[in-house]
Amino acid sequence: MEYEESGAPSGRPGAPGAPEASEASRAPIDGRTTDGRTGGRSDRGAGGRSRVRATTVVIAVAAVLGTAVGTAVGYTVQAGREPAPLPALSAPGLAYPPKPLPGAVSRPPLKAAEDRRVTTEGDLPRLLLPKPGKTAGRGALMIRDGWLPPVRYAERFGDPQHVFTGLLHNGVRRIAHRAWIDSGGRFVEVSLLQFREHLGATAYTSGFREDLNELNDGHPLRGTGDGKYYVMGPGDWADGHSASAVGYVGDIAVHIEVESESPVPAAFIRDLAERQLERL
Known part of the structure; x- marks a missing residue:
């Protein structure tokens, strides 16, 4: 075995007497293995987001269709009803007071010469x-x-x-x-x-x-x-x-x-x- 000047083993890879590197130490730090596949990552996150967007679109479309259908049904029901009669535009007489007040004096209208x-x-x-x-x-x-x-x-x-x-x-x-x-x-x-x-x-x-x-x-x-x-x-x-x-x-x-x-x-x-x- 070769020794450095200090007398300790050199530890260089491939050197006689150096320990073999473990699999973990040989794995790249970017998470990829030697065969090009990702190590430890999954495609489940992308698929979950796609399903959430699809559900939101379905709910929005259902709300719009529900509003449109409800409005159409309401108009159809209202159109089939009998029209309600409107109140009279003018009353035949004053509702109050029902009788002339006591002591009330009715004056005749002025003549043209007096007006x-x-x-x-x-x-x-x-x-x-x-x-x-x-x-x-x-x-x-x-x-x-x-x-x-x-x-x-x-x-x-x-x-x-x-x-x-x-x-x-x-x-x-x-x-x-x-x-x-x-x-x-x-x-x-x-x-x-x-x-x-x-x-x-x-x-x-x-x-x-x-x-x-x-x-x-x-x-x-x-x-x-x-x-x-x-x-x-x-x-x-x-x-x-x-x-x-x-x-x-x-x-x-x-x-x-x-x-x-x-x-x-x-x-x-x-x-x-x-x-x-x-x-x-």
Whole structure:
């Protein structure tokens, strides 16, 4: 036996006196045997996963088919039934109270002449004050009677854009207008402004009064809650003498302007305004 310098056996394979290697020590570490077969592995895991996927598909298909068949059967059963009658769309009478309450008073409906809505929703220019007997011809006024567009109405003021915006903001619906020159040479304009709600007429009247109150306090008008009339001198509101009246009834505001070379009597503008308010 050969010895190393240390005197111990060399242990090299094939060397005389070295022990033979065992089968386990000769097996490759990757788990394969010398004949190429895997050692210790099995194909059972792949086959199990395939069976699980197949079972899941079968259950899903069964659920879809069950839902479809159930829906079809339900529709078939419902179609074979007699249709249920629908309740009446209107009842023949009120269910409550079964009898009139004690002391209840039934009022007859208003007549057309008594219903203010019938009057104001009709031909609005017909509610304007009529012209007096002696007036200037229409050609001398450059303004036609009847309907007046809001933009034309706003052009009569010093700030047309502000007035026009205020009219639209307050919900103006329509404006009826009439103008004439009376025998005394006074130029009279009467405008009826109808708004979508009475709040619009209230807001318009309040804004107009605030502007005129800067000139003088004015005088209250009969026939309206907060209507007033004003008499101004030269330069207050116009170049010459002038007078104004403003008020409202319901959703209609009244605006009257008078211009003259001579002073305008307070009784003149007050009479115009009160007569116009009475027609509403």
